[in-house]
C-alpha cells in the first residue's frame with residue numbers, strides 16, 4: 227500500500243534538495259549532493275525530527291556506548307565487539323572491524339572486533355539481498371559466532387531500521403544475557419518496519435520498542451540524495467559513528483596515549499564529529515573541479531559504446547583502505563542502478579591478503595567476479611579502450627615501484643586515467659605521473675598535533691572524503707546515463723522485500739496507476755508474462771528470487787501500468803530507447 231509521507235521512513239523519502247538532480251549537469255550534481263550531505267551533520271531546520279549526528283542526544287548515545295565498551299568488554303578477557311548488517315551497512319561494519327583490528331594489532335592488543343554480513347563475504351562485492359530477509363539465519367549466525375565469548379556488545383546496523391537479518395540478531399540478544407545489543411540506524415523508532423516476520427511473530431518495530439531500555443543510536447539524517455540510496459548519507463553516518471565510538475573507547479581505556487583521554491566521553495565524541503568529520507565535509511569542495519571531471523569521464527564511460535558495441539567500464543585500481551572503499555563503492559552499483567557486474571570493478575593490491583576478510587580468497591571459491599588482484603587487472607590491458615576510465619586509489623606507498631609501472635603501462639593505453647592519492651611523502655613520486663590527480667591532503671592544522679594519528683595511522687579524515695568522492699562519481703555517472711528520474715532510482719532490482727516495496731512505490735509514482743495495477747505490472751515484468759494471474763498468490767520471497775538477474779523491471783512495469791503495453795512491446799520499446807529516464811519521461 228502506498229504510504230502517506232509522514233508514515234514513510236526518512237530513509238525512503240525523496241529529498242527536496244535533489245528533486246531535479248536527473249536534469250543536472252556534473253557540476254550541479256556535485257553541489258546538490260554536497261548540500262544534501264550537510265543534513266548528515268546538522269539535519270534539517272524545517273523538521274525538528276531530522277536532527278543529524280551533531281545533535282546532543284546522538285552524541286550522548288554514542289558516548290554511553292563507548293563507556294559501556296570500556297566497562298564491559300575491555301575488562302573482560304573473553305569479551306568481543308560484533309558488528310553486523312546487510313548490504314552497505316554490513317560492508318561498513320566489515321571495514322571498521324578491519325581498521326580497528328589493525329590498530330589493535332599495531333598496539334599489540336587482542337583483536338576485539340568481529341563482523342557478520344548477510345550473505346557472508348560474497349556480499350562484500352556482490353549483493354545477496356535475499357539473504358537480508360532471513361531473520362533466522364541472522365540469529366543462528368550470531369549464536370554460532372558468539373558461543374566462545376562470555377560478553378558481547380553487538381551492533382545491529384540497519385539504516386532503515388528494517389533488515390530482518392538484523393531483527394533476528396537483536397531479538398536473540400534481547401533473550402541472552404551475555405549480549406549488550408546496540409541498534410544503529412537512521413529513522414525514528416516509530417518508523418521502523420512494521421511487517422511481521424514469518425516464524426518470529428513480530429516485526430522490526432516490536433523489537434525496536436523492546437530495545438528502548440538498551441542502546442539505540444538513531445539520528446535522523448533526512449532523505450538520501452537519491453531516494454532510498456542508504457549507501458550515501460546512511461553509510462557515511464554509520465562509518466563516522468562507529469569509528470568515533472571505538473576511538474573514544476580506546477582513548478578512555480588508555481590503549482591510545484593522548485591528551486584527548488582527559489576529556490569526557492561526550493566531549494571526545496563531539497570533538498571527533500566536529501573536528502575530523504565535519505571539517506572534512508567543509509574541506510571536501512576543494513576537490514570539486516576534479517570530482518566534476520571524474521563524474522563526466524565516468525558518465526561518458528557508462529554512456530559510450532566501443533565500435534563493437536561493448537560498454538565502457540570504470541575500474542578502481544587501488545591499495546590500502548582506499549582500495550576497500552573502492553571495492554565497496556563498485557559493489558553498490560548493480561543493485562542500485564541495475565549496472566552489469568563487470569562494468570564497475572575494483573582491484574586491490576595484494577587482493578585477499580590485504581582485505582583480511584574471514585573467508586579469504588573468494589575468487590578460488592566463486593570465480594571471476596570475485597577476482598580482485600592487480601594481476602587480474604593487468605589481464606585487462608589488451609582490452610582497455612577509449613570508453614574506459616581507470617581510477618588509481620592510493621593510500622599506501624609500500625608498493626611504489628609496482629604502482630609506477632602500472633601507471634606508466636596504463637598511460638600508454640587509449641583509456642582515461644585519474645589518480646586519487648592520499649598525501650604521504652612516499653606517494654609524491656606518483657602524483658607527478660598523472661595528468662589528472664586528486665591529492666587528498668592531510669589537514670595539518672587540525673590533526674598533526676594529535677598523537678592519535680601517529681599511534682594508529684588512522685585515515686578516517688581522508689577516507690570519509692574519498693567516500694564522498696566515490697559515491698558522487700558513481701551516482702553522478704549513473705544520473706548522466708539516465709538511471710535516475712527526478713531523484714528516484716529507476717533501474718533498481720527488486721531482490722528483497724524492502725527493494726520490492728520501494729520499486730512498487732516508484733512504479734505507482736511514475737505510472738499514476740493503482741496499487742493493484744502496479745503490482746500486476748511488476749509481476750508481469752518479473753515473470754515476463756502478460757498474464758500475472760498464475761503468480762499472484764506467490765509469496766513476495768518467490769517474486770524476489772525470480773527477479774534476480776531480471777532486467778529493467780521498473781521501466782517495463784511503468785510502461786505496462788501507465789500505457790497498458792504488453793511485456794514484449796515494453797521490452798522492444800526499451801531496446802529502441804535504451805536511456806531509461808528518457809524512455810519513461812517520453813511515455814509519461
Ligand code: F1P
Pocket residue numbers: 311312313314315355358383384385386387388389454455456457561724725
Ligand atoms: C541494507 C541494504 C542497503 C542496500 C539496499 C538493500 O539496508 O542492503 O545497504 O543499499 O537498499 O538494503 P539497511 O538494512 O541498512 O537499511
